[in-house]
Amino acid sequence: MPSVTRKTQAGRAERRDQIKTRLLAAVEQLLADGQNFTELSVERLVGVAGVSRSTFYVYFEDKGELIRAWLTEIISELEVAARGWWSLSGDATWDDLRAALNRVVLVYRPHTTLMAAAFDAAAYDPAVREQVEEMMQRNIAGLRKHIRAGQSLGAVDATLPAAQTAAWLTWMAERGLHRLVRDAPEEELAILVDAYTSIVWNTLYAGARGR
Structure with a gap:
């Protein structure tokens, strides 16, 4: 029987993948619109992705870690x-x-x-x-x-x-x-x-x- 810890870890990994997918889609959208990744702020990124800033930093240290x-x-x-x-x-x-x-x-x-x-x-x-x-x-x-x-x-x-x-x-x-x-x-x-x-x-x- 899977342990509670393993279930929790699996759930976190799944949630991270979901957030990552939304953020990467937002990156692609913004770059296609002429934005430069170097100048792209986390604030702008999470706004387009529909993810809170606090949620972003739960899973990623910065834009670099996302990439x-x-x-x-x-x-x-x-x-x-x-x-x-x-x-x-x-x-x-x-x-x-x-x-x-x-x-x-x-x-x-x-x-x-x-x-x-x-x-x-x-x-x-x-x-x-x-x-x-x-x-x-x-x-x-x-x-x-x-x-x-x-x-x-x-x-x-x-x-x-x-x-x-x-x-x-x-x-x-x-x-x-x-x-x-x-x-x-x-x-x-x-x-x-x-x-x-x-x-x-x-x-x-x-x-x-x-x-």
């Missing part, structure tokens, strides 16, 4: 999508790569607004900055491993410096997802994915095996 809680969840989701690319075999085609990158784009696209808030918060919140940096470094490490494995198979251009190429591609993708994918109409999204695929294909694979 960190969201990042903890979304980082795993994004990494799973990225592994679809990193796990491609040595005989993968351009179409295989496109399918893998399309999954990354589709997973990232609903979260572009909050991800932008995370990068804004990283500018002044050391804890958020550390979390964002860890996310990017994990992505770079995953791609670096893929590049080196592909080079050993003759599927990736052997002349490329794996670490530096992985870093460039990862940071360029992050900016592209934020600046291009974020507000792209549906009819343009496929074109963006095609372009992204060609950039990656021509950088990593074309020189080793052709399209």
Whole structure:
């Protein structure tokens, strides 16, 4: 029989998740309206979310902790999508790569607004900055491993410096997802994915095996 303590903890966690969902929806709404996350006050945030200020501080120390809680969840989701690319075999085609990158784009696209808030918060919140940096470094490490494995198979251009190429591609993708994918109409999204695929294909694979 569950203890009263466990029931209480479960109830608090559920309540925190509910409050977090409402607050994050308010963040997205305010940012979509042109607000800047850095300048967004807790007062304004809780007003839009319909949450009292005291309730906010029961569950979150500040805006940064709210974003960190969201990042903890979304980082795993994004990494799973990225592994679809990193796990491609040595005989993968351009179409295989496109399918893998399309999954990354589709997973990232609903979260572009909050991800932008995370990068804004990283500018002044050391804890958020550390979390964002860890996310990017994990992505770079995953791609670096893929590049080196592909080079050993003759599927990736052997002349490329794996670490530096992985870093460039990862940071360029992050900016592209934020600046291009974020507000792209549906009819343009496929074109963006095609372009992204060609950039990656021509950088990593074309020189080793052709399209």
